[in-house]
Amino acid sequence: MKQLVRNAFVPTLRYAVCILLLGLLVSAYSVKAHAELVQSSPAANAVLDAAPAEIRLTFTEPLEASFSQFSLRSTDGSTVNTPPSAIDPDDAYTLVMLPGALPNGVYTVSWRVVSAADGHSTAGSFPFSIGVAIGELTAVSDNLRGEIRAEAVVVRWTYLLYISLTVGGLGFVVMLWLPNNLREQVEVDGALHKTLLGAWVLLGITHVLMLALQTAISADIPLRDTFASGLIERLLTVTRFGQLWIVQLILWAAIGVILLGVPRLGNRRGFYTAAFILGVVFLLFHSLFSHASAADNEGVAVAADWLHLSATSLWFGGLALLVQVIIAARKLPNRTEFLAQLVGLFSNYARVCVVALILTGIYAAWLQVGSIDALLATHYGRALLVKLIMILPLLLIGAVNLVVTHRSLSDGKLVWTGRLQALVSTEIALIGGLIVAVGFMTSTAPARTAFVPDTPAPEPMVETASVDDLDLRLEVLPGVVGENRFSLLVTGADGLPIEDATLIRMRFNHQRQDLGESELRPTHEGAGVYSISGANLSVAGDWRVRVSVQRPNEFDAVTTFNLTIETPTLPETSTPTPNVVGAVILLLVGSLAVAFGGFFIARNWGGLLHIRNLPALSLLILGLVMIAGGAMSAV
Amino acid sequence: MVANKAVRFVLVGLLLMLVIVGVVSAHEHRQVEGYELVFGWEIEPAFAAQMNQITLRVNAIAEESEATEEPEGDHVEGEEHHEELMGVTGAEATLQLEVTFGDQTRSLTLRPAWRDPGYYIADIMPTRAGDYVFHLTGNINGVEVDETFDSSVDSFSTVELLEDVQFPQVLPSTLDLLARIEALEAQIAELTAGS
Numbered sequence: 001m002k003q004l005v006r007n008a009f010v011p012t013l014r015y016a017v018c019i020l021l022l023g024l025l026v027s028a029y030s031v032k033a034h035a036e037l038v039q040s041s042p043a044a045n046a047v048l049d050a051a052p053a054e055i056r057l058t059f060t061e062p063l064e065a066s067f068s069q070f071s072l073r074s075t076d077g078s079t080v081n082t083p084p085s086a087i088d089p090d091d092a093y094t095l096v097m098l099p100g101a102l103p104n105g106v107y108t109v110s111w112r113v114v115s116a117a118d119g120h121s122t123a124g125s126f127p128f129s130i131g132v133a134i135g136e137l138t139a140v141s142d143n144l145r146g147e148i149r150a151e152a153v154v155v156r157w158t159y160l161l162y163i164s165l166t167v168g169g170l171g172f173v174v175m176l177w178l179p180n181n182l183r184e185q186v187e188v189d190g191a192l193h194k195t196l197l198g199a200w201v202l203l204g205i206t207h208v209l210m211l212a213l214q215t216a217i218s219a220d221i222p223l224r225d226t227f228a229s230g231l232i233e234r235l236l237t238v239t240r241f242g243q244l245w246i247v248q249l250i251l252w253a254a255i256g257v258i259l260l261g262v263p264r265l266g267n268r269r270g271f272y273t274a275a276f277i278l279g280v281v282f283l284l285f286h287s288l289f290s291h292a293s294a295a296d297n298e299g300v301a302v303a304a305d306w307l308h309l310s311a312t313s314l315w316f317g318g319l320a321l322l323v324q325v326i327i328a329a330r331k332l333p334n335r336t337e338f339l340a341q342l343v344g345l346f347s348n349y350a351r352v353c354v355v356a357l358i359l360t361g362i363y364a365a366w367l368q369v370g371s372i373d374a375l376l377a378t379h380y381g382r383a384l385l386v387k388l389i390m391i392l393p394l395l396l397i398g399a400v401n402l403v404v405t406h407r408s409l410s411d412g413k414l415v416w417t418g419r420l421q422a423l424v425s426t427e428i429a430l431i432g433g434l435i436v437a438v439g440f441m442t443s444t445a446p447a448r449t450a451f452v453p454d455t456p457a458p459e460p461m462v463e464t465a466s467v468d469d470l471d472l473r474l475e476v477l478p479g480v481v482g483e484n485r486f487s488l489l490v491t492g493a494d495g496l497p498i499e500d501a502t503l504i505r506m507r508f509n510h511q512r513q514d515l516g517e518s519e520l521r522p523t524h525e526g527a528g529v530y531s532i533s534g535a536n537l538s539v540a541g542d543w544r545v546r547v548s549v550q551r552p553n554e555f556d557a558v559t560t561f562n563l564t565i566e567t568p569t570l571p572e573t574s575t576p577t578p579n580v581v582g583a584v585i586l587l588l589v590g591s592l593a594v595a596f597g598g599f600f601i602a603r604n605w606g607g608l609l610h611i612r613n614l615p616a617l618s619l620l621i622l623g624l625v626m627i628a629g630g631a632m633s634a635v
Numbered sequence: 636m637v638a639n640k641a642v643r644f645v646l647v648g649l650l651l652m653l654v655i656v657g658v659v660s661a662h663e664h665r666q667v668e669g670y671e672l673v674f675g676w677e678i679e680p681a682f683a684a685q686m687n688q689i690t691l692r693v694n695a696i697a698e699e700s701e702a703t704e705e706p707e708g709d710h711v712e713g714e715e716h717h718e719e720l721m722g723v724t725g726a727e728a729t730l731q732l733e734v735t736f737g738d739q740t741r742s743l744t745l746r747p748a749w750r751d752p753g754y755y756i757a758d759i760m761p762t763r764a765g766d767y768v769f770h771l772t773g774n775i776n777g778v779e780v781d782e783t784f785d786s787s788v789d790s791f792s793t794v795e796l797l798e799d800v801q802f803p804q805v806l807p808s809t810l811d812l813l814a815r816i817e818a819l820e821a822q823i824a825e826l827t828a829g830s
């Protein structure tokens with residue numbers, strides 16, 4: 001039977017390795033942002049003689065058809081009645097609309113899309129005009145990438161936790177527990193199996209929550225509304241995320257079938273190996289829908305992300321099961337000897353994971369952060385810093401266990417059995433916290449994308465007027481063409497804020513062009529301030545803003561603000577990734593990965609394709625691919 | 636001497652106010668139990684300190700059905716409906732109109748327009764820019780009417796500042812001039828008392 005299982009799974013492992021190698025041999029370098037608008041027809045700023053036959057918006061990433069769309073807004077902010085936009089059948093990066101007849105005027109294209117690569121949403125708007133000889137217009141970015149949903153962090157954190165526990169626990173059993181005949185010395189199989197089953201169940205629950213979360217993100221609705229929205233079915237059937245999610249569900253179910261069947265099956269190791277391989281493939285599908293999958297060099301980036309996630313899982317899941325074994329071993333008469341052997345074996349296994357984590361982490365940091373400024377100034381970068389800070393004590397504890405604990409247990413010092421349990425429990429808590437940081441990082445845009453270098457805080461345009469017994473102070477932020485925040489401070493003759501205005505109207509008229517009048521009605525913010533946002537200043541030039549303030553039992557106060565609006569200077573939305581630096585990073589990290597991978601394989605030699613060598617072999621292969629990619633880039 | 640100059644300013648301003656700027660059909664349409672009401676300013680956009688009128692057209696909606704030559708069964712597709720509007724006369728006696736601005740309210744007198752049955756006008760010179768609220772009550776041939784027309788909500792003009800259409804020089808408003816005259820009179824009184 002043992003031979004049968006080996007015959008069944010060794011070819012599978014070889015096949016998986018070959019597939020991985022082929023997949024990794026795709027190379028290129030720079031990261032893309034989330035789906036950003038790169039081109040449009042008509043272009044932002046366009047002044048057309050007649051209505052366009054079609055409107056095309058092209059983005060940096062493929063789009064989820066069901067959750068990506070744009071609409072036209074007129075100068076009063078209302079949505080123009082047009083046919084819906086749709087993905088170009090020949091280009092998954094492009095949205096198209098056939099707007100039909102449009103009367104002359106200024107239109108704002110308002111878009112909101114979800115990337116099919118990483119599931120993140122972006123939005124923005126830009127104006128164009130038909131039949132109106134207006135001044136220069138320009139695009140205005142309104143990117144959502146800075147927003148972080150708290151529930152997203154929680155869901156992703158728990159999901160990563162149970163992935164790690166399930167796959168890492170299986171890895172511990174397959175690579176450490178069963179091959180070394182440790183189970184013959186201490187009876188803990190039942191507890192370990194229950195832990196794996198519990199982790200598997202919780203992984204299933206959080207997998208469903210991930211589906212709900214992605215639905216909420218895609219449709220921009222609260223998480224609690226997703227199950228009643230009817231959108232989940234749509235997400236599952238028509239999106240890339242949905243397809244990957246279904247495959248993961250099948251893998252999860254297969255793991256469950258094996259875990260539930262193990263107690264009734266004779267050869268546990270073979271079936272646990274199968275479940276572990278399914279778990280590793282599950283992780284690969286997770287990486288296929290991550291920040292890494294949005295990189296141009298998707299093959300290398302996804303492989304590195306997969307190895308990073310696998311190493312984390314093996315470390316965390318391994319520790320969770322290790323502490324169970326340590327507790328069970330306390331009753332053994334020769335427990336110091338047993339635990340010394342266990343620590344030695346686990347250290348061998350964990351050090352490969354740590355090296356893989358560090359090397360893939362360096363690559364990911366370069367890929368997703370790219371600069372110290374981005375590290376310090378973005379949510380993603382700061383979360384990464386927290387993660388790095390938490391890794392330091394982990395490494396320290398690992399080193400203590402490797403050197404001091406192992407030696408002390410070998411010398412028969414009983415006190416170190418308790419210390420070992422405490423140290424491992426601390427490691428588990430630290431990794432659990434570290435995964436919170438990872439959950440945060442995966443819920444926000446990569447630092448390289450989000451970081452806007454040297455962008456001064458915009459200064460509002462300020463105008464003042466006095467009418468009757470009121471002093472009015474109008475702030476327009478940023479005071480350029482496009483979306484602005486209008487804040488009106490209303491104070492009385494005594495300087496005290498007016499809090500009881502029942503209606504404030506702001507009516508906008510362009511002074512040179514007949515664009516029609518648009519209106520905003522700001523709402524009370526407190527302290528005499530009434531605010532609202534709107535894209536009413538849709539073109540450059542002189543604008544008249546007629547402001548009227550209605551108060552109970554008072555005459556309306558009416559005055560005029562004259563604003564000169566200019567086109568904004570758009571900041572760089574992402575830092576281009578230099579190929580030279582990328583090549584150096586890949587060559588360096590790749591060389592280290594090859595060196596460490598080769599070292600660990602040689603040190604733990606038991607056959608190249610032995611399941612025990614999977615982490616080191618993966619590291620070696622990833623290193624070779626990185627070197628190849630780096631060399632090609634350098635040439 | 637200074638006072639005379641100020642008075643001249645007032646006269647010039649009043650003359651300019653007599654310039655009719657334009658008429659647009661941004662009026663509010665309502666239906667009240669078989670009657671259509673069309674409400675708005677005679678001159679739109681309306682400007683502060685300019686003579687204007689509130690106009691109200693009252694039409695009776697008469698629905699006529701004409702049988703087609705080949706009706707198909709008993710379905711209404713075999714009939715064509717027409718709405719015919721007929722001006723209602725005599726409503727000036729049964730309708731009351733009030734205007735409110737800020738904390739002040741006053742009645743306006745509706746009178747029928749000459750040779751235009753169903754068309755009523757009420758003279759008013761809005762002296763301040765802003766949103767005016769009109770309240771129309773009473774009845775039309777026994778049908779009760781209680782309608783409010785608010786320029787901040789409905790489709791007729793807010794009263795705009797006169798400066799929008801003044802050219803080539805923006806003149807001070809009558810209210811501004813009054814304030815200046817009062818200030819000058821106070822100064823004159825002080826000077827007179829000093830001598």
